[in-house]
Amino acid sequence: MLNVRRPNPARTAPTPSRRGFLAGAGAIVVAFRLDTRPAAARGPDLASVKAQPNAFVRIAADDTVTVIVKHLDMGQGNTTGLATILADELGADWRTVRTEFAPADAALYNNLLMGPIQGTGGSTAVANSWVQLRKAGAAAREMLTAAAAFAWKVPVAEITVADGIVRHGPSGRQARFGELAASAATLPVPADPKLKDPSEWRLIGTRVPRLDSVAKTDGSAVYALDIRRPGQVTAMVARAPRFGGTVRSVDDAAARTVSGVLDVVRVPSGVAVIARDTWSAMKGREALKIDWDDSAAETRSSEAILAEYRARAKEPGLTASARGDVAGALKGAARVIEAEFTFPYLAHAAMEPLNATIERAADGGYDVYAGFQFQTVEQATMAAVLGVTPDRVRLHTHWAGGSFGRRATPSADYVAEAAQVLKAWGEKAPVHLVWTREDDMAGGYYRPTVLHRVRAGIDAKGAVVGWDHVMVGKSIMIGSPFEAMIVKNGIDATTVEGASDTPYALPAYRFGVHNGREGVPVLWWRSVGHSHTAHVMEVMIDELAHAAGADPVAYRLSLLAGAPRLAGVLRLAAEKAGWSAGAPGEKNRGLGVAAHESFGSYVAMVADVTAGDARGGAGADAAVKVNRIVAAVDVGVAVNPDVIRAQVEGAVGFALSSVLRNRITLKDGAVQERNFDAYEPTRMSEMPAVEVHIVPSSVAPTGIGEPGVPVLGPAIANAVFAATGRRLRSLPLNLAGTKGA
Amino acid sequence: MPNLTVNGVAHAIDADPDMPLLWVLRDRLDRTGTKYGCGIAQCGACTVHLDGQPVRACQVRLGDVGAQAVTTIEGVSGPVAEAVQAAWRRLDVVQCGYCQSGQIMSAIGLLSGNARPTDADIDGAMDGNICRCGTYQRIRAAIHEAARSLA
Numbered sequence A: 001m002l003n004v005r006r007p008n009p010a011r012t013a014p015t016p017s018r019r020g021f022l023a024g025a026g027a028i029v030v031a032f033r034l035d036t037r038p039a040a041a042r043g044p045d046l047a048s049v050k051a052q053p054n055a056f057v058r059i060a061a062d063d064t065v066t067v068i069v070k071h072l073d074m075g076q077g078n079t080t081g082l083a084t085i086l087a088d089e090l091g092a093d094w095r096t097v098r099t100e101f102a103p104a105d106a107a108l109y110n111n112l113l114m115g116p117i118q119g120t121g122g123s124t125a126v127a128n129s130w131v132q133l134r135k136a137g138a139a140a141r142e143m144l145t146a147a148a149a150f151a152w153k154v155p156v157a158e159i160t161v162a163d164g165i166v167r168h169g170p171s172g173r174q175a176r177f178g179e180l181a182a183s184a185a186t187l188p189v190p191a192d193p194k195l196k197d198p199s200e201w202r203l204i205g206t207r208v209p210r211l212d213s214v215a216k217t218d219g220s221a222v223y224a225l226d227i228r229r230p231g232q233v234t235a236m237v238a239r240a241p242r243f244g245g246t247v248r249s250v251d252d253a254a255a256r257t258v259s260g261v262l263d264v265v266r267v268p269s270g271v272a273v274i275a276r277d278t279w280s281a282m283k284g285r286e287a288l289k290i291d292w293d294d295s296a297a298e299t300r301s302s303e304a305i306l307a308e309y310r311a312r313a314k315e316p317g318l319t320a321s322a323r324g325d326v327a328g329a330l331k332g333a334a335r336v337i338e339a340e341f342t343f344p345y346l347a348h349a350a351m352e353p354l355n356a357t358i359e360r361a362a363d364g365g366y367d368v369y370a371g372f373q374f375q376t377v378e379q380a381t382m383a384a385v386l387g388v389t390p391d392r393v394r395l396h397t398h399w400a401g402g403s404f405g406r407r408a409t410p411s412a413d414y415v416a417e418a419a420q421v422l423k424a425w426g427e428k429a430p431v432h433l434v435w436t437r438e439d440d441m442a443g444g445y446y447r448p449t450v451l452h453r454v455r456a457g458i459d460a461k462g463a464v465v466g467w468d469h470v471m472v473g474k475s476i477m478i479g480s481p482f483e484a485m486i487v488k489n490g491i492d493a494t495t496v497e498g499a500s501d502t503p504y505a506l507p508a509y510r511f512g513v514h515n516g517r518e519g520v521p522v523l524w525w526r527s528v529g530h531s532h533t534a535h536v537m538e539v540m541i542d543e544l545a546h547a548a549g550a551d552p553v554a555y556r557l558s559l560l561a562g563a564p565r566l567a568g569v570l571r572l573a574a575e576k577a578g579w580s581a582g583a584p585g586e587k588n589r590g591l592g593v594a595a596h597e598s599f600g601s602y603v604a605m606v607a608d609v610t611a612g613d614a615r616g617g618a619g620a621d622a623a624v625k626v627n628r629i630v631a632a633v634d635v636g637v638a639v640n641p642d643v644i645r646a647q648v649e650g651a652v653g654f655a656l657s658s659v660l661r662n663r664i665t666l667k668d669g670a671v672q673e674r675n676f677d678a679y680e681p682t683r684m685s686e687m688p689a690v691e692v693h694i695v696p697s698s699v700a701p702t703g704i705g706e707p708g709v710p711v712l713g714p715a716i717a718n719a720v721f722a723a724t725g726r727r728l729r730s731l732p733l734n735l736a737g738t739k740g741a
Numbered sequence B: 001m002p003n004l005t006v007n008g009v010a011h012a013i014d015a016d017p018d019m020p021l022l023w024v025l026r027d028r029l030d031r032t033g034t035k036y037g038c039g040i041a042q043c044g045a046c047t048v049h050l051d052g053q054p055v056r057a058c059q060v061r062l063g064d065v066g067a068q069a070v071t072t073i074e075g076v077s078g079p080v081a082e083a084v085q086a087a088w089r090r091l092d093v094v095q096c097g098y099c100q101s102g103q104i105m106s107a108i109g110l111l112s113g114n115a116r117p118t119d120a121d122i123d124g125a126m127d128g129n130i131c132r133c134g135t136y137q138r139i140r141a142a143i144h145e146a147a148r149s150l151a
Helices: A016-025 A039-047 A078-090 A125-152 A177-184 A278-286 A302-312 A326-331 A375-386 A413-424 A437-442 A530-548 A552-558 A564-577 A641-660 A712-724 B021-028 B079-090 B100-113 B119-126 B136-150
Strands: A003-005 A029-031 A057-059 A065-069 A097-101 A159-162 A165-168 A173-176 A233-239 A246-251 A261-267 A270-275 A289-293 A318-323 A335-343 A355-360 A366-370 A393-397 A431-434 A450-458 A464-473 A509-515 A589-598 A601-612 A623-634 A689-694 B003-006 B009-012 B047-050 B053-056 B069-071
Touching (some): A039 A125, A057 A125, A057 A177, A065 A078, A078 A097, A078 A125, A125 A159, A125 A165, A125 A173, A125 A177, A173 A177, A233 A413, A233 A437, A246 A261, A246 A270, A261 A413, A270 A278, A270 A413, A278 B021, A302 A335, A302 A450, A302 A464, A326 A450, A326 A464, A335 A530, A355 A413, A366 A375, A366 A413, A375 A393, A413 A431, A464 A530, A530 A552, A530 A589, A530 A712, A552 A564, A552 A589, A564 A601, A564 A623, A589 A712, A623 A641, A623 A712, A641 A689, A641 A712, A641 B136, B047 B100, B079 B100, B079 B136, B100 B136, B119 B136
Parallel strands (some): A065 A097, A233 A431, A366 A393, A464 A509, A623 A689, B003 B069
Antiparallel strands (some): A003 A029, A159 A165, A165 A173, A233 A270, A246 A289, A261 A270, A318 A509, A335 A450, A355 A431, A450 A464, A601 A623, B047 B053, B047 B069
C-alpha cells in the first residue's frame, strides 16, 4: 500500500512548467491507496471497526482520563469532540478528561474514511471516529465494570458507571476509575461492547467546556512554532520567486557575515540560511544574492491564465456528469441565461506560518515536531528524504495555529523541506525550519483559480429545462500520489464536487471539465471544490428564480424533493431569518439565501446585507456590509452543539474576506500579495452577527469544519442583488462600477 | 548589554539592539506565548504591554524598550486580566487559539482604560487583531461579559 517512488516526469508532468516545479522542489512522491467512495458505501467498515480501548484511552491512578486524538486540531475543536464521544461511553467525569495527540501509526490511527492513511481533512474527524471511539469507551467501561465485579464478588449486571465512579447499588460499594484502572487493564478487551442508548448520553448533545480553552488563554498552549529543543537552530529558505524556478548561482558571502548566521546550505527548494535565532536567519537570508533560473518556471500573469481558461470553456471538456438532452432543452427554452463566474487563487493564510522542528535522536531515528495533518504521508516522505524506514521518523503533533487545508499536502512540502535542511547541514543540531508570513503567502498550494460558464434555460412557466455547465480549473489530485485513486477518466472528484452531483432536480444537465495546466501548485482550501461550485450553483439558481418571478426559497424547494435534509435546513434558515417578512425597509438593504451539502453536512444561510454607495448606486465607493447571517445546519447527531455553532460563526469570519476582497494574483509569475496588508483577513468591525440553528437528528454525525464556508458567498451575492439589482457573479464581489439589472 | 524587564524579572540580553522585542521574547527568553503572525503590525498576534499599554512587539526594537516594563500573556495579572481570561473561557472563544494571546492583551488594554466599552469602542481597540478562525463574535461578547463582571 505504501510504495515510495521517484516522480516519473512523463506521467506527472503534462507541461514543462509542472516538471520544473517538481524538479525544483526535489519532490519525492509517495504513493497511497486512498478510499474515496462515498461514506454511505463504507458504512459497514465504520460500524465493524474493532474495539481498541488501549489505542484511544488511558486511565491513570489519579483518575485522569486521557483520550488519544488521532487527528490534528487546528482550531475546529475536534479534540473536544472526540473526547466527548469516548468519555460519554466510558461514563467519565468531564473534569478529569485530558487529550493527547497520537503518534503516527497508520495501522492504529488511520482515518477510516481515507483507507490506510492517518490524516485530517474532508470534515471527517468526528464522522470516521464516531463508532470507533464509542466502542473504545464502551470497552473500557466494561473492563472497569468487570474489574469491580471481580473485586467485590458481585454480578456485573448490578454495577453502574457514571461521572468517573463505578457503583454497586445493592451493597453501596463504589470505586473511582483510578482505583480500578490497574486491575481493569489486565482483563481481556471485550470484542463487542454494548454501546449506550442515546437516551443514556450525558455529554453528547450538551455543552461541555472546550478542553483547550485554558491553555489557549494563558500562553501555555504549545504550537509548532513554540518548540524549543536543546541547541536548536533556526533555518529559513530562500525560494524561487516564480513557481518552478531554480537556483542558477548563489553568492552567500555577505549572508555569512551576518551576526548569528551559522551556515548557508543548498536544498532542493532553494538556499537555506541556518542561524542562531529567527531574526538572524531573516537578516542572513536578506543578504543572499541569488541568480534564479526561470527557464522552467510559470511566468504568466493571472489574467493570462484566466484568458486561457475562458477560451477553453467554449469547448465541452471531459464529461463529469450528464443526463437528458441539454442542447435540445436549451433550444426550446423560453429564456436562456448565460453566465460566467471566475474565482481567484486563494491563500489559506493560517495565523501560524508553516514551520517544523526536526532532530536526529541518539538511537539514529528522527524526532519531528509540527502541526501534522497528514501523518502517514509526512512520515513516509521525510523517511525517504532521510534514507530510513518510516518507523524511524517519530512525529510529535502539536496544536496548529490554523490550517484550512494547508498543512496537509500530498507532497508533505514543508516538513520534507525541514528534513532536507537537516540533512544538507549534516544533522549537526535540531533544526527549526520557519516560514515567514511572506513565505507562507507566496508559497503556493492555493485554492485553484477557476472559471465556470453556465447556460441555463427555463420554460414559459419558469421551470428549469436544461443546464449546460463547463468548468476550467487545475486539479488538486492530478500529479499527486492520490491521482490513481481519485481521478477517473481525467476527472478529479474533489474539483467538481458540489456541482456535477447537484441535488437540484435538473431534467437535462451536463457538467464538463477542463483541467488547468499552469505551473502553480494548488491544494484543498477549506471546503475544497465546494468553495466555488456551491457559489455558482446557488447564484445561478437564484437568477433563475428571479427570471421565473418566483421566491428564491420556494423555487429551490420545488427542485429539492429528492434532498429532504437540504430542504430542511433551507426552511429552517428562512424561518429563523424572517425570510417571508423580507429585509428591514432601508435603502439598499436586502436578504439573500443559499443552501448546500458538503461532506455529508447540510447548511443554509440567509444573509442580510447593505450594499451600494452613498447615493444608493454602485459608484467607485460602493461597498458591501453584511449585517447579519442566520444559518441552519444538519450534521446528524450534534456531538458538541457549541463547537458546531463556533465552527459556523468561524466559517463566516474566515470566508467573508474571500467574498469581499481576497485574491492571490500573479504578475509575470510572481505572487503580488505577500502579507496581511495586501491579503487582508476579516476584521472585528466587519464581523456580522451570526445566528446558528441546529436541526435535531439521530443520524450518525458528519463534520462541520468546512461546510459553513461554501454558502456564505452566494448568500451574500444574492442579498446584494436583492439590495441593489446588481447581479455579481464572480468572487471576490466587486460592486463598484457595475450596472443595474 | 541591554537590560529588559519582562513580567517583573530583569534580564541582561546579549542581542542586537535592532532586534524586535518579539524575537527577544520568543528566541532569547523562550517566552513563546507572544506569537509571530506578520511582522509588520498588521495582525496583532504579538501584542504585549509596555508599562501597561498594548503595543505590537514586532515593531518595538530591543534598544528602545529602556526601563519600560514588558508584560506578556504569561505574566499578565490583576482583576481586569482575570476577568478577561475568565470570560474567554466561559464563552469558549478560542478555536486554533494562535491569535488569542494578542487578542487578550488588547482586550485587557481596552478594559483598563474604558470600563464599559461600546461596540464601536471594541471595533476601535480590536480591529488591529486578526483572528483567521473568525472568533470575533465571541471576542466581542467576552469583552462585554468581562466588563459586566468588573462592574
